Amino acid sequence: MIIPILVRHLIKHKRSNIDLICRRMASNQSSKYLISNSIYKPFLTDLGLEEENLGVFDGKWFANGQVIDSINPSTNEPIARVRQGSQEDYNRIVESSQNAFQYWSTIPAPKRGDIVRQIGDELRSNIQSLGKLISIEMGKILPEGVGEVQEFIDICDYAVGLSRMYEGKILPSERPGHVLMEQWNPLGIIGIITAFNFPCAVFGWNQAIALACGNVTLWKGAPTTPLTSIATTKIVERVLKRNNLPGGLSSLICGGSDIGISISKDKRIPLVSFTGSTNVGKQVALTVHERFGKTILELGGNNAIIIMDDADLTLAIPAVFFAAVGTAGQRCTTARRLIVQEGIYDEVLTGLGRAYKQIESRIGEPFEKNILYGPLHTKQAVDLYEKTIEQIKKSNGHIYYGGEVYKERKGNFVQPTIVTELKHDSPIVHQETFAPILYVLKCKTFEEAVQWNNEVNQGLSSSIFTNNPEYLFKWIGPNGSDCGIVNVNIPTSGAEIGGAFGGEKHTGGGRESGSDSWKQYMRRSTCTINYSKQLPLAQGIQFA
Incomplete structure (x- = not known):
């Protein structure tokens, strides 16, 4: 069928048009799927x-x-x-x-x-x-x-x-x-x-x-x-x-x-x-x-990182950055709340803002070089991100950084976002949003920070940055974090396979x-094997 079509076009058009006609026909027959693209096919x-x-x-x-x-x-x-x-x-x-x-x-x-x-x-x-x-x-x-x-x-x-x-x-x-x-x-x-x-x-x-x-x-x-x-x-x-x-x-x-x-x-x-x-x-x-x-x-996991005023901020700020921004905020262990002791609050917020600004040049498709941050998984996730930003503003929260969708991009890209000036128990703070939104909260004491960590429904991952042994052992003890993953001086995400992974409360309890x-x-079966020639009963019961 293709040859007669080309012959008819030769009669009706100049030969110089043949290449254009063939290209269009080939284009119409080509696949729309990336698997046919030479970048992805191999x-x-x-x-x-x-x-x-x-x-x-x-x-x-x-x-x-x-x-x-x-x-x-x-x-x-x-x-x-x-x-x-x-x-x-x-x-x-x-x-x-x-x-x-x-x-x-x-x-x-x-x-x-x-x-x-x-x-x-x-x-x-x-x-x-x-x-x-x-x-x-x-x-x-x-x-x-x-x-x-x-x-x-x-x-x-x-x-x-x-x-x-x-x-x-x-x-x-x-x-x-x-x-x-x-x-x-x-x-x-x-x-x-x-x-x-x-x-x-x-x-x-x-x-x-x-x-x-x-x-x-x-x-x-x-x-x-x-x-x-x-x-x-x-x-x-x-x-x-x-x-x-x-x-x-x-x-x-x-x-x-x-x-x-x-x-x-x-x-x-x-x-x-x-x-x-x-x-x-x-x-x-x-x-x-x-x-x-x-x-x-x-x-789910509405995970928190606590930074006490004795913490090493050269560890803490990069850890928060990774935990909040990695996988575009779509890990179940993503840090969604940052609880900072009031004496270092401004210093932490400023340092975190600098880290976030550096990522602007490192957003892109997975195969691009030097990329740290990719898209949200679906358009529906972008819609949820936008609705959450609107709700934050209506709740009198302040968008310290981010809050926008990259509309010039074809993919589902949104800005990693830092939110301040919301109360620790605000409904939006207690709501897990599967997006790169971090709520930064100012606390006074260790006890207050632990209380805020534990007050959400989920109990998956948690972390504290401190060099105080008293805080450390209280944090991992019976009155400390109520999560399944309780870290010290590392992020909430990035678990190793050797430990049991899972959480408490609305996280489900599985491991x-x-x-x-x-x-x-x-x-598990409990098996009792009698190899004697007698039939003694447990608890010394006589039944004869």
Whole structure:
């Protein structure tokens, strides 16, 4: 058909117009997706991605739901499209997961650990490509995207060791000829629902530990980061195939809230790990607990940093800057409140303002050099930022720095913002806004600062900057911070994988990653074994 069209144009137009006609025809046939762009195509295709990708995996890739675009928040251009899963697809992968668990749970734990080791090695081989994908799909700067993959690798290393170390106890029995012991066994299918801000690492926290403990995983990532979910699963798939393991060990379904509801209601899934907002997490918890299932909840955080007048400000100000501005304020551990003792308030505010001004020249797309600050994830997040700024002004707050949207940019860029002159208990200060807005508050005493830290609903992360041992030990003690993460002289964000990660109160109480978080992925049985020829009863009861 193309040749006759060109012939007709040759007859009607001068030959000099042919090139223009061909260019227009080629332009009409070219893809609108970034995956066809020479900048992005190499690493996206290395990850096994195409212009349209199937979003369900249970050993085979398939999908029968609606098709959505994945958007680059730096430019609001589509990266590629994904066909999501349907309810029928969901039921199929649950059955595949059940079958996989029957096999996987019988494999010795150290051998399971070796598979997790291989997953970590496969991630190492793809760390740059996957990190780049995370950066363009979520919006975080490239070092943070690569760092997120590194976090998955680190937890794989941790889980390998765990596979040879998790243990029950042998306890003294009061009855002769008896042994009292604890036995830990896997739960089954672990439902993992993750958020957009860490589209790879949070899944890794859960999967590495869950697999080492003998479980299988069923993952629903955020609807706005489906390509990261697919690419990460393809990396895991390579390891499963090399070892002739069923794909149901690491099932994936891309979808919306309907799939999340199905996971929450499904009695075949004994544990649901949910990361997201407090409001949605509450609904997940109610639904899962109604069927007496278990949850790990990683919800919101209205995190505070306290700076006492004896603090080293050369540490404190850069730490606040990183905690408040990093990932454009979209970490659950982002610092949203800064509580400063009155004697150094002006000095801290001035120093922080200088740091914020320096970032103006370092805002941009993830792949640009020397970038520290990227976009918000969606246009809806920009709208929320603008509404919050309006509410701050109506509440008589002062915009000390920022407060504007970068409307000249194609992406979802907003100014990092410092707010002063609001009371510590103002409703807007107590409201978590997932944006780079920092409320600076002036306190008089250590006791007042701790009270303000604890008065919000959430209890995820907290930090104090001080060189006073009395403040330090009170801060980490029973009457100090009520958060799950209690830091001294470091930011609220940037947790290591070796410790348990999670928070208290409306943050949900769940714990993931290191320490003894593995216990949440297993069921504990207390076993009493009688190897005698008598039947003594506990507490000396006689029943004869």
